[in-house]
Amino acid sequence: MSQVLSNFVRALRAQDVRVSISESVDAGRVAELVGFSDRQVLKDSLSQVLAKTDEEKFAFNDCFDQFFAFEQFERSKAANDQESAENSQSTEDENADGQDSEEGESAPSDGNGQPGEAGSASDDGPSSGGTGSNGDPSGEQGAEAAADRDLAALLESGDAVELQGQLAAAGREVGADRIRLFTQRGLFTRRIMEAMGLDGLNATIDGEQRSSTPEGEARAERLRGMRDDFRLDVRDYVERQLELYTANAGRQLREEVLSKIKISNVDRRDFKLMQSLVRKMAKRLISLNSRRKKKSRRGQLDVRRTIRQNIEFDGLMFDIAWKRTKVDRPKVVAICDVSGSVAQYATFLLMFLYSLTEVLPKVRAFAFSNQMGEVTDLFAEEKIENAIKKALSLHGGGSTDYGRSFEDFESMALDDIDHRTTVLVLGDARSNFGDPRADILDKIHDRARRVIWLNPEGKSLWNTGDSEMRKLSPHCDKAVTCSSLNDLERVVSEILRTAV
Amino acid sequence: MTEPRAEIAKIQEGFAQSGYICNEHIATAIFLAQNLEKPILVEGPPGVGKTELAKATAEFLDLPLIRLQCYEGLDEAKALYEWKYGKQLLYTQVLKEKLGDLMEGANGLKESMDRLHDFDDTFFSEEFLEPRALLKSLWAEHGSVLLIDEIDKSDDEFEAFLLELLSEYQITVPELGTIKAKSSPIVFLTSNNTREIGDALKRRCLHLYIPFPDADLETKIITARVPEVEEGLRKQLVGFVQSLRELELKKVPAVSETIDWARTLILLHARELDTELVRNTLNVLLKFQDDIDNVDSELNALTTAAVAAAE
Numbered sequence: 001m002s003q004v005l006s007n008f009v010r011a012l013r014a015q016d017v018r019v020s021i022s023e024s025v026d027a028g029r030v031a032e033l034v035g036f037s038d039r040q041v042l043k044d045s046l047s048q049v050l051a052k053t054d055e056e057k058f059a060f061n062d063c064f065d066q067f068f069a070f071e072q073f074e075r076s077k078a079a080n081d082q083e084s085a086e087n088s089q090s091t092e093d094e095n096a097d098g099q100d101s102e103e104g105e106s107a108p109s110d111g112n113g114q115p116g117e118a119g120s121a122s123d124d125g126p127s128s129g130g131t132g133s134n135g136d137p138s139g140e141q142g143a144e145a146a147a148d149r150d151l152a153a154l155l156e157s158g159d160a161v162e163l164q165g166q167l168a169a170a171g172r173e174v175g176a177d178r179i180r181l182f183t184q185r186g187l188f189t190r191r192i193m194e195a196m197g198l199d200g201l202n203a204t205i206d207g208e209q210r211s212s213t214p215e216g217e218a219r220a221e222r223l224r225g226m227r228d229d230f231r232l233d234v235r236d237y238v239e240r241q242l243e244l245y246t247a248n249a250g251r252q253l254r255e256e257v258l259s260k261i262k263i264s265n266v267d268r269r270d271f272k273l274m275q276s277l278v279r280k281m282a283k284r285l286i287s288l289n290s291r292r293k294k295k296s297r298r299g300q301l302d303v304r305r306t307i308r309q310n311i312e313f314d315g316l317m318f319d320i321a322w323k324r325t326k327v328d329r330p331k332v333v334a335i336c337d338v339s340g341s342v343a344q345y346a347t348f349l350l351m352f353l354y355s356l357t358e359v360l361p362k363v364r365a366f367a368f369s370n371q372m373g374e375v376t377d378l379f380a381e382e383k384i385e386n387a388i389k390k391a392l393s394l395h396g397g398g399s400t401d402y403g404r405s406f407e408d409f410e411s412m413a414l415d416d417i418d419h420r421t422t423v424l425v426l427g428d429a430r431s432n433f434g435d436p437r438a439d440i441l442d443k444i445h446d447r448a449r450r451v452i453w454l455n456p457e458g459k460s461l462w463n464t465g466d467s468e469m470r471k472l473s474p475h476c477d478k479a480v481t482c483s484s485l486n487d488l489e490r491v492v493s494e495i496l497r498t499a500v
Numbered sequence: 501m502t503e504p505r506a507e508i509a510k511i512q513e514g515f516a517q518s519g520y521i522c523n524e525h526i527a528t529a530i531f532l533a534q535n536l537e538k539p540i541l542v543e544g545p546p547g548v549g550k551t552e553l554a555k556a557t558a559e560f561l562d563l564p565l566i567r568l569q570c571y572e573g574l575d576e577a578k579a580l581y582e583w584k585y586g587k588q589l590l591y592t593q594v595l596k597e598k599l600g601d602l603m604e605g606a607n608g609l610k611e612s613m614d615r616l617h618d619f620d621d622t623f624f625s626e627e628f629l630e631p632r633a634l635l636k637s638l639w640a641e642h643g644s645v646l647l648i649d650e651i652d653k654s655d656d657e658f659e660a661f662l663l664e665l666l667s668e669y670q671i672t673v674p675e676l677g678t679i680k681a682k683s684s685p686i687v688f689l690t691s692n693n694t695r696e697i698g699d700a701l702k703r704r705c706l707h708l709y710i711p712f713p714d715a716d717l718e719t720k721i722i723t724a725r726v727p728e729v730e731e732g733l734r735k736q737l738v739g740f741v742q743s744l745r746e747l748e749l750k751k752v753p754a755v756s757e758t759i760d761w762a763r764t765l766i767l768l769h770a771r772e773l774d775t776e777l778v779r780n781t782l783n784v785l786l787k788f789q790d791d792i793d794n795v796d797s798e799l800n801a802l803t804t805a806a807v808a809a810a811e
Contacts, residue, residue: 048706049707312585
């Protein structure tokens with residue numbers, strides 16, 4: 001597969017598009033089939049092979065446009081329009097082998113009608129590239145003499161297309177696609193310039209300067225101006241590479257960190273990112289658990305299926321089929337503490353609760369500080385930001401009173417809890433020294449399939465001060481610390497997995 | 501090699517002749533599927549013509565269309581093959597009668613067994629195989645178009661079972677061994693996304709997403725499918741449906757519903773849209789009472805806008 005395609009695949013991966021190896025092989029076959037000459041066809045084709053969900057298609061479109069962007073090419077295109085038509089035929093063969101798209105894209109409008117030259121630029125690449133990338137200009141002086149002359153001549157000829165082609169070739173030579181940090185921009189800019197014959201150009205400028213004829217000095221001046229302009233072009237090019245390959249690296253790193261650190265330590269400005277992270281997590285959980293499970297009920301014969309299944313044994317009831325029941329995803333009742341003591345967590349927990357209502361079909365959500373209120377409808381109607389804001393203003397802010405809240409819960413929802421319900425309590429169990437009414441939690445426990453308490457505080461802090469975990473945790477099937485996204489994901493995936 | 505663009509244009513034209521109007525993107529998918537011999541997974545909202553695409557392809561390539569509708573509990577006996585049990589039983593009956601002749605003059609058990617082994621065993625052979633959709637498409641002499649409809653409705657066991665078929669175009673029958681396709685069929689899988697399709701399956705397929713068509717394309721589709729509609733009305737009704745899709749509805753009207761609506765309007769001899777007419781026929785487009793109630797208040801504005809835009 002060509003270098004360009006594998007670079008493109010890497011750029012796609014940087015944009016969160018998952019591309020497997022077999023898919024990139026397919027991409028190679030596709031490129032071979034349709035060639036690089038028709039942009040739209042190539043884009044359509046590659047998108048069908050590489051991007052396989054809505055979001056991926058979206059990312060793909062952006063990435064494709066960015067990766068195969070040639071602004072300078074566009075600029076010169078207008079000037080060379082008529083000639084390009086004649087030339088496109090001769091460059092076809094060159095493109096067909098899919099060797100490299102940069103050449104392929106720029107070659108058709110090669111205004112001077114020298115497709116051979118564009119080809120030779122890329123031919124140069126591998127041979128002189130090995131030494132060129134070592135930044136050892138002295139060793140390859142001879143080999144590059146031709147290129148040196150070219151750069152001065154090339155700049156003067158104003159052939160932007162050819163220049164762009166050589167720039168791309170030089171970029172490949174020095175491995176501009178391996179750029180990782182923005183501090184490397186200067187380094188790569190210089191390397192590319194050198195690979196393209198900066199030394200020769202400088203020598204030419206010096207020579208003309210020294211000749212001290214008015215024409216020579218004028219030329220030196222002109223060349224110097226061109227060189228500086230060209231340096232800006234190269235810098236642009238390098239910056240584009242940087243953006244392409246590392247666009248999301250920073251975000252990915254931050255996401256990784258965010259999913260591990262304590263929620264209370266998450267910065268306000270990271271909340272947006274956190275939100276997308278929670279949503280992503282919820283989505284992953286859906287796709288993992290979207291399948292309905294089946295369970296056979298031993299003891300009840302499925303007569304129809306048994307007869308059908310045993311025709312091959314001459315009707316002898318040999319292989320017996322039992323009736324099966326489908327296992328639905330669990331019913332979840334979530335109770336979330338949004339009081340002052342967990343203010344740091346409240347937003348986040350509600351965010352999670354909101355995402356949970358999107359994952360699971362039957363979720364009832366409650367929020368409380370000193371009184372409990374149901375927020376299920378609110379979540380169903382409002383978008384996430386508004387829903388969280390409203391839930392906080394309606395139920396949050398007060399001092400916690402677990403006893404009162406559990407009483408409210410008893411009157412509101414206890415009847416709805418049955419043997420299929422998982423009750424999820426999110427809170428720190430700090431009840432301001434009021435009676436936490438553990439007896440109500442016990443009632444809930446009796447009726448529910450499971451009661452799981454998620455406490456944002458570490459275990460060492462449980463039972464200190466007004467924390468009532470000692471009284472409450474015996475009535476839970478499970479009481480765990482849940483302070484980071486990773487914790488949360490673990491707990492929820494367990495709930496989903498062991499659904500009965 | 502022929503120019504891909506020309507090939508794609510040809511496909512598009514061929515589809516248009518059989519009444520399926522599509523954009524270049526869709527035609528490209530068909531082109532790739534033909535040349536790379538890969539199945540296409542078609543996703544998109546219901547009613548945008550995913551199934552129609554397979555039908556049109558079959559018609560365009562002049563191949564038989566073999567359709568497999570997926571549902572919960574679909575298993576290989578229904579999708580791939582089944583033994584003809586009745587005939588097999590008859591075969592053993594016949595065999596029993598012939599056995600006497602065969603065993604004549606055999607000395608001892610060992611020799612009889614040897615003779616039995618030498619005897620041509622056709623109990624498990626293709627003759628007693630009842631082919632179902634998948635096997636039929638593999639056996640098709642000159643290739644076929646295989647449509648595996650609504651794959652998301654099937655169980656994941658079935659999805660896994662399909663993997664061998666999709667990547668190698670072959671199927672393994674335990675009693676017979678591997679059956680290879682006589683010529684690779686063109687496979688379409690459609691999904692409405694009621695559940696996420698597994699990665700393994702996605703990896704083996706080209707992925708084509710068909711969105712709702714834009715006004716231009718939809719007008720062309722109506723022209724092709726309901727040619728009786730006059731141009732003025734056609735623009736109006738397409739404009740109206742397009743603006744309906746912008747609203748927050750439980751179920752937005754699909755292309756098939758636009759076609760139905762166009763036919764309805766023809767039946768009513770309508771020449772142009774007015775609010776009363778739209779209100780009376782809205783149930784063709786919207787299938788939820790809630791949606792109809794929600795739209796009702798805006799009906800006037802929407803209709804006027806659609807009529808004005810079509811001028």
